Amino acid sequence: MASRDLFESLKTFVEVARAGSLAGAARVLRRAPSAVSRELGALEERLGTELVRRTTRRLQLTAAGERYLTHARGILESLDEAERDLQEHGVPRGALRVSAPTVFGPAVLVPWVEAFLRAHPEVSVELVLEDALVDLMQGGVDVAVRIAPRLESSALMQRRLGLQPYVLCASPAYLRERGTPRRARDLSQHEVLVPMRGPSARPLELQHAGRTQEVRLGRSRFRSNSLPALHVAARNGLGIASLPEYLVAPELESGALTRVLPPLRPMPRHISAVYLRRAAMPAHVRAFLDFIADRAARSFPARD
Template sequence: MAGRDRFESLRTFVEVARAGSLAGAARVLRRAPSAVSRELGALEARLGAELVQRTTRRLQLTAAGERYLTHARGILEALDEAERDLTEQGVPRGVLRVSAPIVFGQWVLVPWVEAFLRAHPEVSVELILEDELVDLVQGGVDVALRIVTRLEPSALVVRRVAVQPYVLCASPGYLREHGTPRRVRELAEHQVLVPLRGPAARPLELLHAGRTQEVRLTKSRFRSNNLPALHGAALRGLGIASLPEYVAAPELASGALVRVLAPWRPTPRYISALYLRRAAMPAHVRAFLDFVTERAAKHFPPDLD
């Protein structure tokens, strides 16, 4: 089988796997379903393995098909990147798909994307905002930005972009009614508003000058998985909130919120960019990673002490 035909067979198989049917793949490839079926059959005959189980409703990949799909995608991506590298000649161009957490995306990333688009007129950005990490391959995502205390090892490349500091703050009304804590251990007697992650008894970790201190929050009556809800609850006097500094900054400046226990801070989170390991990174992806890293260095403090 000639080299070009082998690449066409790979593309056909990948599209069949994505569409889940011969008809769906045929529509995308602009070919007759019978031609797609013949090419898939020829590929299986050459490999000596069944890649797809054919049912009346949908095609299902076999175990061999799942393994071959991973290799096929990698080969086609490397080929596409090599062609883009030659045609782009280093000029960022094309559609960039970026995934980011909802609040960070709305409050911080959108202004950065605006500046990035102005600097790179031949790039378009598709921004997907969701708090769960997406499958970069299935979602066609080029770069995923995530804000975590740590990342588990994975096949993805991780570039640490910046450190995002957090602050403890409360409304003046809450502090008048319940008092202002002067020591870290006093937080255990207060309503502390923290994200809804893990068990309720999970301790709050505070840092200062290289020292760490933990407090178990046994009396907190309000928790939420939504950052704006925690922000709003703090403004309404429901408790002391642990918030990203960029979220609380306007109210700290106006006096609507007051920082508590300074200079102690909740454990910071790391802003990291995740992307697939590639033989040749497309120019528009490289440009975005460099741009975001530069912007983050200006937006976030270099250290927390």
């Protein structure tokens, strides 16, 4: 079967699956039902398996047909995207759906998106803020920005954006009342505010001079899975917090928060952009990835 014939067969199969009947597909394709039936039969013969189970009233996809339909749709969508990209001569144009963490999104990504939209007036962006890992296919997401202690292993395409530094900090009032820790092990005697994972707080990993040590923490009287909540708690004197540097930079500069154990730094988090694997990436998705990669290179270190 020639490539053009295969392309037409894929379109026929997808339309048959959508319409649920040969007659319905024939009307949309403007062909005779017998021609649609022959096209479908030729495709099944080429694959050596039955894709559609024919009954007197309606067609039903077999298990193999369901699997093949997913691939066929993906191939046709990729070809459409490639054609649009060439027709547009690579000009970024269209709607972009982006997912990002609830704190990083407003504080960091929104200014980047604003600059991107100014540079690309024919692109629109819908930003969805969520901390859970979103299914890109199911959620219709073009790009998801993710932040994790380590780079994830995934079938998705991934572009590294940099490392998000963290700092230990506390209010001057807390340090006056409880004292300033001098060594990492002193933290076990303090209220340490770190994000929770499930019912317990995450262990604290600190780095210094290329070495990493894990610090055992006592049970803090205030716990939360929210970085903004821990940020406010640290400002209000509830403990020593491990927070993203970008989030607390204004208070560190003003003196509202004080850096604790300056030679030691909590483990940074990897920032990455993930997206679906496509035969041809749309121009506006590629432009957005390039744009945020450039901005991230200016704002976050590439390595620890």
